[in-house]
Amino acid sequence: MKEFEIIKQFFTQQAVRRKDVLLGIGDDCAVVSSTEKQDVVITTDTLVAGVHFPLGTSAKAIGHKAVAVNLSDIAAMGAEPSWISLAITIPEVNDTWLSEFCSGVFELCEYYNVQLVGGDTTQGPLSVTITAQGLTPEGKYLSRSGAKAGDWIYVTGDLGDAALALQHHNEPFLTDADVIEQVQQKLDYPKPRVLMGQSLREYASSAIDISDGLLADLGHICQASNVGANIVLDAIPMSEAMNNSQLFDDAILLALNGGDDYELLFTVSEDNKVAMETALSHAGAAVTCIGQMNATRTISTTLNNKPVSINGSGFEHFSSKETG
Ligand code: ADP
Ligand code: MG
Secondary structure: OOOHHHHHHHHOOOOOOOOOOOEEEEEOOOOEEEOOEEEEEEEEEEEEOOOOOOOOOOOHHHHHHHHHHHHHHHHHHHOEEEEEEEEEOOOOOHHHHHHHHHHHHHHHHHHHOOEEEEEEEEOOOOEEEEEEEEEEEOOOOOOOOOOOOOOOEEEEEOOOHHHHHHHHOOOOOOOOHHHHHHHHHHHHHHOOHHHHHHOOOOOEEEEEEEOOOHHHHHHHHHHHHHHHEEEEEOOOOHHHHHHOOOOOOOHHHHHHOOOOOOOEEEEOHHHHHHHHHOOOOOOOEEEEEEEEEEEOOOEEEEOEEEEOEEEEOOEEEEEHHHHH
């Protein structure tokens, strides 16, 4: 099958037709109409087989995840996703694989009214790159740099499940089938917090999505905002599956350092706290306050109201102290 046949058979078969797309797939470029009153946010993420997802991940999950990780970045900016382009490299043309991959891509696109407007199709080791664009009202985007000492730190959803799934994949140790299935779902089909991100536009002083682990991504906010933070470890939200896994201290480590959560981490001033909690109470997932920004320029952690020490993004002190 030739490249243009693959494009026609698979990538043009989408239901979303946005009014602001003047030219979609099929020309040298896509053309979208712009308005003066909006800002455009743009992001790109690549998934490489065996690096960003385990070999053997289903085609549908790869398609879903490639879109989800990009929409998660758009969500962290408080923007409404609008268009994506898709550069895919595949080792061979496999109709079943391609149509399942597309079903993963288009399911999320349809849910958020995002149109695939172009891309590139090449042969080689499996890799998927998506560029996503989104819109915010002029000047109203969120960034990593607005956090102030005294602001409260929040996360959406639960943390650590995807890291638990990955750990189990590398070295199977979980026994409860329900636990395995639930955390695997979180790894393969992350839910970008798109609507929550848009709701946060009015309230958050800074935001980021958690792709590299809570500590690492909070570190990015601290650095960009020139402040520090304290995290209350007991407050970190964990799923029922995680609690059922009975990992105890290891669960906190996974939540702090594991990646792939794709939850939002954001800061809110004391003045906006109640209004934010009210506005987000029906936005798709829980929001949990896990600590407070401060002027120290470092990240500290407390457990049972006592300080516990951490080392960079590692947690050796904590594990040895608490378990040894
Ligand atoms: P060109 O050679 O001009 O770059 P291509 O032959 O690569 O164009 O692609 C033809 C059209 O199909 C273009 O509009 C391109 O954006 C689109 N396209 C190619 N691959 C994909 C893909 N994987 N997903 C979506 N659109 C694609
Ligand atoms: Mg061209």
